[in-house]
Amino acid sequence: MSTNIDHIKEEHHHQPSGLMRWITTTNHKDIGSLYLWFSLLMFFIGGFMALIIRAELFQPGLQLVVPGFFNQMTTMHALIMIFGALMPAFVGLANWQLPMMIGAPDMALPRLNNWSFWILPFAFTMLLSTLFFESGGPAAGWTLYPPLSLQGGNSMPFVIFSLHLLGASSILGAINVIATILNMRAPGMTLMKMPIFVWTWLITAFLLIAAMPVLAGAITMLLTDRFYGTSFFTAAGGGDPVLFQHIFWFFGHPEVYILILPAFGIISTIIPAFSRKKLFGYDSMVYATASIALLSFIVWAHHMFTVGMPLAGEIFFMFTTMLIAVPTGVKVFNWVATMWRGSMTFETPMLFSLAFIILFTIGGFSGLMLAITPADFQYHDTYFVVAHFHYVLVPGAIFAVIAAVYYWLPKWTGKMYNETLGKVHFWMTTVFVNITFFPMHFVGLAGMPRRIPDYAVQFTDFNMIASIGAFGFGLSQLLFVYILFQTLRQPVTAADKSWEGAEGLEWTLPSPAPYHSFDTPPKVD
């Protein structure tokens, strides 16, 4: 990306060139770029699967695929988007930004960093290859509930092994993030002076370290149940299928926050920059993030209210889940207060951030409705849930990633994207994302279950609208790719401080940022 600077550095470090440079690189910027490109690729593969799903659901009756393949598509779409698109995107942003934001030359563990990236292509090749097995890929949903997942074909051990690899990669990445943040901050940067993005990533990394091993345990038990005669999850041997759901969601709920906390950090960085005003309530933002993270470990069973828990359990998980609304509310209020009496401009990163606040909050509202156990008995496993989590993950997490890319692109490349095209991209994306996901609330409430390849005719109209929206959303992202390549072809013109209101150490570096961020640590007071 930053060719001229790289050239100088290459002479310094005798780096291999071409493909070998990328395979052997231990540089945080190179690895960050690898993560981001990989994530973009996975975003399109997962998106392609989503379009197969939406094409089949365009009208009732089966036109394109058989039900078994449809289930493989829903399962793979989720796995690819969560583990392949979103998580690597945030790790990529962390790689690029953390050293620059805390005044470090690189990540604490560069070689480990290389490993944690290069595990990913192997894991996903294996995962995707299962689609070409005779018995097909995984079809029991990304949650892999037994006994259904134990019925799966030959793909199961491969899926589990690739999930183990992905988990290992995330854990290594998280250890690296924590080691970097705790040990490599510039002198004078105390914890409570860290940029908020750094804070959210620190907390996310702890969540990863606590949650991913639990997933590893759960899927290992699945594996031994299937092949080694254990019966953790079968009633015949004294096990219980519901136990898997408990263990899975003990991982699964923190995982959800792993996907959203860094997004909060990004929004909390961009909103002040374009409001030209400091983030309102920095301290309460940090505490809110930490309390959301802690709460995430005691709310898991709200994903499984319908398994028949004792009344006390249902009440406990309903209350704790509702409680999450408090710190999340604090965040939203703080963002609004940051804008209040600011001096706002509306460049593309700001537009995506504003859309994030509104649409994520809508997802938060439906989340609050889902927390109400008696109502959840109606919502559970319908399209209302699908609408809810897509609202928090697409205009939530993905919008944050896109905003971050537009925001930091001039710093990474020294080149400015085309603002007009950026705005077109924003409006297309925002309009289509709502056309896709808003009608899902309606069909869900009207009674359409999720994970079905065909539906009763009264759900037709909203499904058609959602499918049209999905194709529009997909096409809009091609524009994003075009904007990225067009930017890379520009000459280097971006100022060191690319945005008038931007704050933070990364903007004191030249654009594009030098290969090793801070050779001498800056002084923070």
Added chain:
Amino acid sequence: MKSVKSTITKLSLVVVAMYGFSYALVPIYDTFCEITGLNGKTNEVAYTGSDIEKENRFIKIKFISNVANSAPLYFEPAVTEMVVQVGKPYNTHYVMKNNSTKQLHTTASPSVTPGKFAEYFKKIECFCFNQQTIDSGEVKDLGIQFVVDNDLPTNIGDIVLSYTMFDITNKVVEADKL
């Protein structure tokens, strides 16, 4: 760099501990189920205590049965309903018939609803403590002896006791081969 190393060590320990924790959840869950009656799990070993006292209180128990995975078994309760005195031991049985042409190995899994009353339903003897071997065409009576604990709260509805019979022939045969 020493501090980086100590960070890594600590974090690796957390990772290992959390992996262990996922396995620890298995016994934790069982204990939790026993306390709260989650899923209506009943005692898995015979009740041998003697602290249950007879009380002038009666409760209706319904017996139902299931056969898992449509196995070739007839499996039904001999009596579908009993009114029992709290604290007094009772006997009843289920009837199982092997409708297949070969010998089968089976095991039953009990479940009580409402789940919160499972802990008061004490089995002194139960076929569900053991596995069964049943020849082709054979009919077997499978006995239960139980007592309802006098700690059972008052003003509760009927209790339903369900057994699901699993055909585990493949698993048993495979284990024998090893």
Added chain:
Amino acid sequence: MNRLSALIIASLASISSFADWEVNMPRGVSPTANAAYDLHMLIFYITVVIGVIVFGVMFYSIFHHRKSKGAKPASFHESTTVEVIWTVIPFVILVGMAVPATKTLIMMEDTRDSEITLKVTGYQWMWKYDYVEDNVSFFSKLDNKSNEARQLGSKIDVKKVDNYLLNVDNEVVLPTDTKVRILLTASDVIHAWWVPEITGKKDAIPGYINELWVDIKKPGVYRGQCTELCGKDHGFMPIVVRAVPKQEYVKWVSLNQKNRVADKSE
């Protein structure tokens, strides 16, 4: 031009002919479903009010505090009072939601005093119903017409199939104004039984037993579906409940009991 507008009108008409544009949860016909509906509307209205206030403030700020209108940034960036207020107020609102929700939940979990017991067993991919006291028992699966139409490349217009995907060969018959206890279990994998207008869903788990209760107040036919992914034909195992007055139910039972006795003697 005329032909074009005629085409547009015709296509619009064809959409509206079978479109209900159903955008909300249906109102229920039993106490539990009604309670869920009321809670749903309550929380929905609360979130709408909160949304209008928060987004209202935000949009006011977006329109007035913009650089192009010459707004100069203020310098405040914290206020303990304000932050405490907007932590406490949501908390109070949540307590207000939690009270009716908890009451409803306690009501839903109380299966005492039910008059009849219906055992529902999930199979891949159909349901089995046992009327525990009345000795009636049968399987219920997707009706043939839907089943033919839903095959890939069937060339059958599904819009012409009666209750496409929501029709079964054998309906569950239940009496109205009667508390019915429903026991749920499964033979193979986890399923979930759901008829929105009568009751929320609950999982049917192999080896274990779950329960819920219904008390249908209005005779009619109510349709639902399996709501836990259970394999390839998960989308094709509907539920149809026909609620009839008690006398009619008793008649239905005696008719079907005989059939069962006949089956047994074979």
